[in-house]
Amino acid sequence: MICYLALALMVAMATAQHDMPCECAVFIDIDGQEVLVTDLPTLYVNYCDQHGPCDNHCSAEFDILTYGGDLNFVTEYGTVGQILCSLVGLPVENEFVHVYSNLCNTTWEDTGDTTFQPLCCDSDVSYYECVVETTLEPVTVSLEPSP
Template identity: 40%
Template sequence: MRITAFILATALAYAAAQDFPECECGMFITYYGEERLVHSLPPFSVDNCDATLVCKNLCAKEFNALTGSGDLNHVMGNGYTVGQELCLYALINQDLTELSQEKVYGYARQCKGPWDYDGVSTINELCCLNGRYFPCSEL
C-alpha cells in the first residue's frame, strides 16, 4: 500500500513538472544587430507544439491590444504609455540605458522553441534615456 502511494505521488509530481504546450509572446528591438526583449506578454496555452500559426496570431492580437495597434504613445491600464513601459523594462531587465529610434516588433515562440516574427510592429519608434520614454522627434 505504501509503495503504491509512493509511486502514485511520484507520478503526479512528475506530471506536474512537465511542460504543457505553450505559446509565448514578446516585444523585441534590434539593438546593434542583436534581438533584445523589451517586454514579455503572458503566455497562452495551445493544443500542441505544432500550432505555429495559431501562436503567431494570438501574439499579434495581444500586441495590438496592448499597444493600441502599435502606438507607443497608447496609454495602458497602469497609466504608463507603452513606450514608458518598454523603456523601464529595457533598463531593468536588459540594462539598456539609451535607445534611439528603435522599431519594436512582435514575436512568438512555441513550446520554448525559437522566436519568430509574428507580423506586427509599432507605428512609431522607441527612444529612451535612463528608463524614460520620450518622442524621438526631440533628438
C-alpha cells in the same frame, strides 16, 4: 481492469493535449542584437504545428496592451513608450519594437507585428517621440503612355 487502464490512458491523453506552450514576447534591436523587453501572456495549444493560432495570439496580446502598437497610447501606468523605456532600462534611438512567438520551446520567430513609431529613450530611460527623417529619394512618375 483493462477498461480502467484504457480510460486512464484516454484521460491522460486528453488533458496532455493542452500542454504545448505558445510563448509571446516583445523584443528590440540594440547594437545589432535582439533584446527581450518583456514577456506577454502564454497560450497553451494542442499541437506544436499550430503556428497560425500562436502568432495570432501573440499579435492580439500585443494589440491589447499597446493599443495596436501605438507608443503614445496612454495607459493607467503612463504611455506605452514610457513603459517600454522603463523595461529596456537603456538609452534607445529610433528602434522599432517587435513581437515574437515561440511555439513549443523552439526558437523565437518574428510575427511581423511592430510598433507604429520607433522607440526613443534618453539616458534617464524617459520616452520621447523620435525625430523621424525620411531617406527615400523622390520618385519621378511619367504620365505619358509607354510605347
